Amino acid sequence: MTLTVPQQDNLLKLVEAYFKRLYSSLLNSIVTVILTKHRCEALMYLSEEIIATGFYIDKNTIVSVYHTLKAMPSEIMNICVATPIGEIYKARILGVDDDNDAVFLDVGIEGSPLPLLDSLVEEGSFVLSVGFAEGVLRPFITYGLVSGLEVKSNVYEKQLEGLILLNMPIAPGMSGAPIINLDGRSVGMIISRAISSQSLSLALPSTRILLDYHMIKKVGRIIRIKLGIRLLQSPTVLRRLGLKNGLIVAEVLNKELLKMCDINVGDVIVKVNDVEVLTLEDFRRNITKSVISGNNIIELTVIGGLKEKKCYIDISKFQMEV
Numbered sequence: 596m597t598l599t600v601p602q603q604d605n606l607l608k609l610v611e612a613y614f615k616r617l618y619s620s621l622l623n624s625i626v627t628v629i630l631t632k633h634r635c636e637a638l639m640y641l642s643e644e645i646i647a648t649g650f651y652i653d654k655n656t657i658v659s660v661y662h663t664l665k666a667m668p669s670e671i672m673n674i675c676v677a678t679p680i681g682e683i684y685k686a687r688i689l690g691v692d693d694d695n696d697a698v699f700l701d702v703g704i705e706g707s708p709l710p711l712l713d714s715l716v717e718e719g720s721f722v723l724s725v726g727f728a729e730g731v732l733r734p735f736i737t738y739g740l741v742s743g744l745e746v747k748s749n750v751y752e753k754q755l756e757g758l759i760l761l762n763m764p765i766a767p768g769m770s771g772a773p774i775i776n777l778d779g780r781s782v783g784m785i786i787s788r789a790i791s792s793q794s795l796s797l798a799l800p801s802t803r804i805l806l807d808y809h810m811i812k813k814v815g816r817i818i819r820i821k822l823g824i825r826l827l828q829s830p831t832v833l834r835r836l837g838l839k840n841g842l843i844v845a846e847v848l849n850k851e852l853l854k855m856c857d858i859n860v861g862d863v864i865v866k867v868n869d870v871e872v873l874t875l876e877d878f879r880r881n882i883t884k885s886v887i888s889g890n891n892i893i894e895l896t897v898i899g900g901l902k903e904k905k906c907y908i909d910i911s912k913f914q915m916e917v
Contacts, residue, residue, distance in 0.1 A: 623707035635675035648726035651706035659771035726772025739763030823849020856906030866896035
């Protein structure tokens with residue numbers, strides 16, 4: 596169907612009005628994260644101290660990027676957050692996840708939380724972001740497409756896995772800004788600009804933020820499981836094996852794992868705790884849910900040599916507090 600010029604104009608006006616409403620609603624959820632040697636209530640200007648964006652995920656909890664805090668000079672003692680209308684409050688750290696470059700802050704002042712998507716955003720999805728551009732002192736809006744999933748990249752001298760690649764330019768200071776889909780849900784958080792291009796950026800999936808948040812609330816800290824196994828997500832190999840789902844074992848790096856599980860390179864992990872795994876994110880999520888529930892024993896269903904076998908792994912042997 597071909598639209599007439601008036602119809603095209605009306606459609607564009609409807610889209611524009613929707614984005615204006617979405618943008619306005621986001622302003623109540625985002626903050627500037629400031630590291631300073633001054634008392635938060637004494638800050639008078641922000642031009643030299645803006646370093647990141649953050650956003651509310653519940654009424655009192657903000658998530659932002661950790662790499663800025665990690666690089667904090669010893670003389671800087673205070674973490675402050677500033678609202679878009681200039682209100683400044685002191686924050687305290689609830690938990691950090693260096694593997695995911697995330698920090699969770701309690702500010703003691705209520706904000707408007709953004710709902711987090713509890714599943715991976717799909718490639719090709721249209722998304723937008725609003726954050727605080729360094730030196731501009733006002734919110735900066737940008738938009739683009741989800742161009743890739745499960746991206747591995749070196750970000751601020753640390754290799755991060757399972758990132759979202761966005762065809763979206765960002766400005767300095769926008770690290771920690773939410774990525775929003777057309778339903779108004781956060782599908783991730785901006786981590787950094789992609790090194791290879793000024794027009795591409797990288798984001799942490801909302802699924803990872805949610806799991807960290809639930810772990811802090813339930814366990815009181817963030818715990819990472821390092822099984823020492825490298826897995827591949829390959830639909831082509833699965834089809835060749837006649838399987839609909841699963842992850843291929845590419846390498847076993849930790850020999851302690853072999854004491855608990857007869858698992859070999861080329862085997863396929865099809866279930867974790869009797870839940871099918873289709874993606875690497877499924878595997879990470881099911882392992883983390885075991886930690887949150889307090890269940891130290893996970894059951895892996897493995898296909899090897901066309902035979903199914905069960906492995907029972909005590910994940911407490913592989914825990915690392917972060």
